[in-house]
Amino acid sequence: MIKPLIQGLMLTLKHFLSPSKVVTMQYPDEKWTPYPRFRGLHELQRDEDGKEKCVACGLCSTVCPSECINLVGSEDNNGNRYAETYEIDMFRCIFCGYCEEVCPEEAIFLRQDYELATENVNDRIYNKEKLLVPLKKKAKKRAKKKSK
Amino acid sequence: MSNAIIYAILSTIKIGIVIGVLLLVIAYLIWVERKVMAHMQVRMGPMRVGWHGLLQPIADGLKLITKEDIIPANASKILFIASPAIAMVPALLSIAVIPFGDTISIMGVSIDMVITDVNIGVLFILAVSSVGVYGILLGGWSSNNKYSLLGGLRSSAQMISYELSMGLSLIGVIMMTESLSLVDTVNAQADLWFVVLQPVAFVVYAISAIAETNRCPFDLPEAETELVSGFHTEYSSMKFALFFMAEYANIITVSAVGVTFFFGGWRGPFLPPVVWFLIKMAMCIFFFVWLRSTFPRFRIDQLMQFAWKILLPVAIANVLITGLVMSFL
Numbered sequence: 001m002i003k004p005l006i007q008g009l010m011l012t013l014k015h016f017l018s019p020s021k022v023v024t025m026q027y028p029d030e031k032w033t034p035y036p037r038f039r040g041l042h043e044l045q046r047d048e049d050g051k052e053k054c055v056a057c058g059l060c061s062t063v064c065p066s067e068c069i070n071l072v073g074s075e076d077n078n079g080n081r082y083a084e085t086y087e088i089d090m091f092r093c094i095f096c097g098y099c100e101e102v103c104p105e106e107a108i109f110l111r112q113d114y115e116l117a118t119e120n121v122n123d124r125i126y127n128k129e130k131l132l133v134p135l136k137k138k139a140k141k142r143a144k145k146k147s148k
Numbered sequence: 149m150s151n152a153i154i155y156a157i158l159s160t161i162k163i164g165i166v167i168g169v170l171l172l173v174i175a176y177l178i179w180v181e182r183k184v185m186a187h188m189q190v191r192m193g194p195m196r197v198g199w200h201g202l203l204q205p206i207a208d209g210l211k212l213i214t215k216e217d218i219i220p221a222n223a224s225k226i227l228f229i230a231s232p233a234i235a236m237v238p239a240l241l242s243i244a245v246i247p248f249g250d251t252i253s254i255m256g257v258s259i260d261m262v263i264t265d266v267n268i269g270v271l272f273i274l275a276v277s278s279v280g281v282y283g284i285l286l287g288g289w290s291s292n293n294k295y296s297l298l299g300g301l302r303s304s305a306q307m308i309s310y311e312l313s314m315g316l317s318l319i320g321v322i323m324m325t326e327s328l329s330l331v332d333t334v335n336a337q338a339d340l341w342f343v344v345l346q347p348v349a350f351v352v353y354a355i356s357a358i359a360e361t362n363r364c365p366f367d368l369p370e371a372e373t374e375l376v377s378g379f380h381t382e383y384s385s386m387k388f389a390l391f392f393m394a395e396y397a398n399i400i401t402v403s404a405v406g407v408t409f410f411f412g413g414w415r416g417p418f419l420p421p422v423v424w425f426l427i428k429m430a431m432c433i434f435f436f437v438w439l440r441s442t443f444p445r446f447r448i449d450q451l452m453q454f455a456w457k458i459l460l461p462v463a464i465a466n467v468l469i470t471g472l473v474m475s476f477l
Contacts, residue, residue: 021190024190
């Protein structure tokens with residue numbers, strides 16, 4: 001009866017005497033790096049010219065199980081379809097990744113960012129400006145040349 | 149006349165220092181416990197307030213002071229307010245008779261390093277520590293809450309059961325010193341600690357001391373899984389803090405008594421007596437925390453069976469054997 005008690009005491013003492021081996025993370029100071037296939041904040045992609053890949057087919061909003069994607073399609077002067085508004089409600093999103101899977105244009109990906117907490121209720125809606133990947137400098141130049 | 153005045157002033161100073169140190173130690177005991185327990189459970193514990201959370205007790209205190217002080221509508225108001233104090237005061241009182249150092253003389257005045265050397269010190273400690281039960285029982289009863297009442301009942305049952313074996317375990321030592329004064333007890337251990345001469349008494353004392361202070365694995369009065377948080381469920385703000393501090397004051401008291409009775413009190417080589425006393429006490433307190441982070445809680449029937457069927461007979465047998473050995477040797 002005494003032996004298991006002493007074994008337990010020795011185990012806790014062993015852990016106490018090696019204080020550097022802790023399993024917890026000091027979160028705001030040290031941050032967790034997600035695995036490559038982690039599903040975090042969405043990112044809308046651009047092609048090489050810096051144009052949005054999304055053609056507003058609406059498959060993502062159809063497949064979305066929590067119905068958090070809201071998009072309105074439109075056509076530009078050349079007859080190419082694009083999304084006029086593209087909003088994701090982050091309160092509803094369950095980060096299942098179906099939108100990424102279903103997208104025929106590979107326009108939306110779920111990336112690594114997981115710190116989505118907000119103090120303002122209205123911040124839950126992520127619009128196109130927030131979701132679109134920022135333009136690279138080269139792509140910007142190319143886009144300018146093309147428009148000329 | 150002048151002697152009386154000097155005595156009064158010296159006593160007041162001693163009381164002030166001891167109470168001050170005690171309250172400071174209680175505050176930091178909470179930090180130490182959280183830290184030690186965290187590392188035993190492979191965690192870090194408080195890290196954000198100050199270096200490794202060193203200012204955490206101050207932050208906790210400030211938080212508790214600013215909390216709303218709630219008295220339930222159907223509570224027995226006077227008892228509800230009084231019981232935290234009833235729990236706290238006995239815990240601080242019993243430290244009065246514990247010697248924490250040798251007699252020193254400053255400017256021709258010899259000062260005993262004990263607040264008062266009562267010739268019935270042991271009796272005083274046992275009597276005063278029993279009063280602490282009232283705080284918990286009345287606190288649980290006056291809250292007008294079933295969980296609190298159950299917690300209070302459990303604690304009174306538990307403390308009465310374990311007080312018997314605690315008293316009997318000390319009787320073995322008292323028989324050997326032939327004095328109830330704690331100063332004499334320490335002096336009797338100049339050559340050999342009583343933990344060597346009375347190992348059974350020490351084990352019985354250690355177990356019943358943990359049960360007396362309502363600590364894990366005997367923390368049934370505040371069993372979170374069954375009773376929300378037991379007798380202090382309805383308490384908030386500084387009233388809760390007083391109960392919390394009373395628990396830690398009790399730990400310090402039983403550690404101090406244990407050190408005095410079984411580990412030679414302030415006696416030790418090289419270092420000054422007060423330092424030895426504090427080191428020994430720190431070891432005892434560490435043992436308390438160690439037990440808490442290792443063992444799960446007893447069941448209430450197991451607890452009672454253990455107290456009455458195992459611990460009490462062992463304590464009585466120890467007294468009997470000590471008596472026999474002493475009368476025939």
